[in-house]
Amino acid sequence: SVAYVRPTRLLSNVGGVPVLPHTSQAAILSPSCRLYHAFTQMASRRARNVKKFTLFQRGFRPNRGIQEDRRVVIRPFRDSLPPGNTGGLLGPFAFTAFPHYEKEMGFRQHMNAMWNNLSDGQKMVMGIIFLNVVVFLAWKNPHLHPVLMRYFACMPGNPSVSMLLSAFSHYNLWHIAANMYVLWSFATVSLNLFGREQWLAVYLSAAALSSLASMTNKVIRRMPLSPSLGASGAIMCLLGAVCVKFPDARLSIAFVGEFFPHSFSADSALKFIVALDAVGLFMGWKVFDHAAHLGGVLFGIWYATYGHKLIWGNRETIMKRWHEIRGRPAE
Numbered sequence: 001s002v003a004y005v006r007p008t009r010l011l012s013n014v015g016g017v018p019v020l021p022h023t024s025q026a027a028i029l030s031p032s033c034r035l036y037h038a039f040t041q042m043a044s045r046r047a048r049n050v051k052k053f054t055l056f057q058r059g060f061r062p063n064r065g066i067q068e069d070r071r072v073v074i075r076p077f078r079d080s081l082p083p084g085n086t087g088g089l090l091g092p093f094a095f096t097a098f099p100h101y102e103k104e105m106g107f108r109q110h111m112n113a114m115w116n117n118l119s120d121g122q123k124m125v126m127g128i129i130f131l132n133v134v135v136f137l138a139w140k141n142p143h144l145h146p147v148l149m150r151y152f153a154c155m156p157g158n159p160s161v162s163m164l165l166s167a168f169s170h171y172n173l174w175h176i177a178a179n180m181y182v183l184w185s186f187a188t189v190s191l192n193l194f195g196r197e198q199w200l201a202v203y204l205s206a207a208a209l210s211s212l213a214s215m216t217n218k219v220i221r222r223m224p225l226s227p228s229l230g231a232s233g234a235i236m237c238l239l240g241a242v243c244v245k246f247p248d249a250r251l252s253i254a255f256v257g258e259f260f261p262h263s264f265s266a267d268s269a270l271k272f273i274v275a276l277d278a279v280g281l282f283m284g285w286k287v288f289d290h291a292a293h294l295g296g297v298l299f300g301i302w303y304a305t306y307g308h309k310l311i312w313g314n315r316e317t318i319m320k321r322w323h324e325i326r327g328r329p330a331e
Contacts (some may be wrong), residue, residue: 121191121199128168128203129180132231136170153227154211156219163215167207169229179231181254182239190238193245193304198312202303206237206296213295217281228289233296236273240300243270273297 118126135152138144151162152169170176191199210233218225242249247267256262274297280290303311311318 119191121196122187124196124200125184125187125191129183131168132170132176132180135168136173136176139169139171149227153229154214155225155227156215157225163208163211164204166211166227166229167204167231167234170231171229175230178254179235183231183235185254186235186238186242189242189246193241194308198308202237202241202300203234206299207231207234209299210234210236210292210296214289214292217291221284228292230289230292232289233292236293236296237300237303239273240270240297241304243267244301244304270297270301 115123135148139148148169150158152165154162154166170179193199194202211228213233214228217223243266247265247270249266250263251266251269252261252263274294277288277290277294277297279285280288281294
């Protein structure tokens with residue numbers, strides 16, 4: 001007869017043969033019983049392995065307390081967002097949409113074509129505009145204010161280089177927007193008038209001289225030593241030179257002509273600008289730095305009338321004399 005046994009107990013009698021407590025089951029069970037015993041032991045081991053694996057998995061599961069802590073950290077940020085905020089969605093969308101636009105619409109090729117169509121002088125002016133934008137963005141960082149106030153603001157007591165660097169410095173958006181618009185508007189005609197090298201020399205010279213005029217006015221009149229910055233003086237120099245060379249050219253006020261069409265001659269514009277800055281200088285108006293404007297426009301008038309022939313026409317003689325002075329040994 002076949003005896004069905006449990007793996008944890010010993011039989012007391014199998015086929016009429018007494019079983020001792022210390023006797024092995026495998027030695028006395030029939031073949032069918034031995035097969036059953038093997039399967040039951042294997043199932044038992046498998047169950048123990050499954051239990052151990054479950055405990056092993058629990059070791060890698062995040063603790064519920066940690067999850068609660070994470071919710072506590074995340075919820076204030078999520079709850080602080082205003083209703084309808086899409087900043088988290090627009091960021092990834094912009095970074096994926098812009099390259100797609102470049103690829104499909106040829107934005108990069110369009111910009112390259114625009115850049116290649118510019119002359120060398122216009123590219124130089126674009127470089128000056130870029131430097132002005134960089135300094136303007138630097139003003140938005142409060143940690144850079146001490147450096148900018150020392151080297152990019154014109155006032156008595158600052159290093160001499162600030163007289164030049166202040167012409168690349170703007171603090172307000174409307175100030176840099178208006179100056180760069182006027183600079184680009186007069187760039188082409190003034191470049192044709194002077195050429196690239198002479199244009200750059202005139203622009204930088206006007207920047208330094210207009211700063212000198214501003215500081216001289218403040219010192220003589222004992223005005224508060226407030227900083228002065230902006231490219232207005234250098235731009236006024238270009239405007240004055242163009243108006244002298246082309247007095248019959250038609251001009252209009254920036255941003256106003258789009259709404260109220262008008263025009264006036266360059267000669268009339270020059271006279272009005274000089275008169276306005278002169279009145280503002282003597283009346284002590286503080287909206288604009290009239291001393292810097294007046295110094296720049298007067299330098300432009302002088303250079304277009306006399307300085308071009310006097311300095312640029314004799315530049316070889318002047319440079320030769322300068323090199324002789326520098327090369328002369330000290331006594």
